[in-house]
Amino acid sequence: MTTTEHSQAPADAAPADPHRRRVLGWLSVVLGALSTVAAGVPILGYLLSPVLRTPTNEWIDLGPVEDFPEKQTRLVDFVDPLHRPWDGDSQRLAAYVRRAGPDVFQVFSVNCTHLGCPVSWFPQSGLFLCPCHGGVYYEDGSHASGPPPRGLYVLENRVANGRLSIRAGRLPTLQQPG
């Protein structure tokens, strides 16, 4: 068929049934919308699954309380209970455990409350220092100086049968500190 014949074809053809054409039009719109929703909903659900399936922090055993001398703050590391099998090194997490009294523990996330960088503990001066923007916290986790908007994030802890456990796993952020 040459171009000329093609362009003339509709003029020569018998006029189509307008009703059939309208049904065809509507059908294509409805089916198009349906197929978009059918394909789109699972795709969005897949991508947004980290929100739809919100894991809560889990209890992790950190060992006997005797491991934590009184009046001292120690860095502990543990495997993130919510990690994926292929997380590699990033499955590990760290936290600071401070034994303030015989049965009083405070556990801090290492993430600075300003922008999440890892704070370092200096037992000599009893301060946590952040290397990024210079946030400083006192030994009890309260804000000492610099840009952080609050004290260190505190992780829930409990002592049972002489062992210390903490609840951890989620990355703490300002609106979801625990």
Next chain:
Amino acid sequence: MRSIVGNVVGWLDDRLGLRSAMLPILVHPVPRGLGWFYVFGSATLSMFVLQIITGICLAVVYVPSAADAYTSLEYLNTEQPLGWLLRAVHYWSATGMVVMLVCHATRVVLMGAFKYPRELTWLLGVGLLFVTLGLAFTGQVLRWDQDAYWGVGVGAAMTGRVPVIGPALVHVLLGGPNIGGETLSRFFGLHVFVLPALAILLLVPHLYLVVRQGISSRPRAGRPVDPQTYDAEYSKELAEGEPFFPYDFMKDALFSACCVLVVFALAISFGPKGPSGPPDPTLIAAEPRPDWYFLPLFALLALSPPQMETAIMLVMPVVGIAILVLLPFVAGKGERSPRRRPATVLIVLLFFAVYGVLWWLGNVAPWSPDMNAWSGTPVPEQMVKDLSPQQLQGAAVFQNKTCRNCHALDGAGGKRGPDLTTVSTRLVRDELIRQVIQGGGNMPAYGKQLSPAEVEALVSFLSTLGKPVAGAPEPADVAAGK
């Protein structure tokens, strides 16, 4: 032989119609006297092409898994033949792409080339700017090292400040409750599939519009853009113009070739960037830094007042995008010449001055404590000469209590707080005691960390700093009036 080639070429052209489709684009007329300011756009494109090619090459060796990415980067650097060079070229052409894009955008702003009828070209270009910055950030995360791990953490902390939906956004960004394998995979998906596709989707109509609306002529003062008359004037300019190919095309080609050569020279001289330490969050001694593009942001977040910070993080980008999007609609007419647009020239200069100063500050990062100064940087010898036992004890307290991490002596040590080389010329004994015990002015209070005897010793040491020592030359800083 010649006839066979001719036949093949002829057959291909008959089927593809390339000659009739492409030739008019190549020889489309452009205004005369464009000069060398118009080469940055094509240089950006050349850098992008180099990015795609080296990116594909890297992707066939790099392993986008949190467990193996770091090892595969080390393999690329040390084992894979020419792996180091391709990593280096990918890094340096990313730098080149950002630099050329900024030059291109600056040229367009200064010459008013975004005005009628090129508003849409500008908007697509703004989209390309943000896609490029997105590629820069996501690419930095694929370098799955310490900087990448904590860099994602900073991104998450900023995202977490978005009202109401912040925590949900954090989990979508990370692909889970914490930084890990799915985080890297998400950033890989963005960097390798989504953002390049988006860039091409924006680039094709951008280039189409460059041809359709034509290249803006050199601006001349006193010849404002008036949509009523512009098209006729521009057609006249084109009628007197010259074909894009060969001369203007060659300028583009020559400059792009130079850019590629510079990228290779930089890549060979400086090599690839990183990876730095492994992405192990239990290695607390990390001092994460963003890639150079984002250093001004890093500085801004250290220097902005805490109560304004969330607003700066969340509102400033929106305002910035709004300004760029609205620009051709607010200033779509009138003078194009920078000689007649002093406000624009000043704003551009101010932008670069602010960016440059923040970039330099981000490099120096005086607000970051020097984490090792307390043990690694001793008190200068001349400062402990002829001191009493109590003053010597004070110097020891000064080191042990990590004061040095924030305070320098004779320029060495942290820059977070003031240099204390001559502190006794500024503060008397009582003021020193008050400052040490109560803190203030961004210094923590040491009242609980020091015994009264330690405070006494520390202050007696600090009181010697800046006092001329008998027989010793006065510190140079005192002479300089510091």
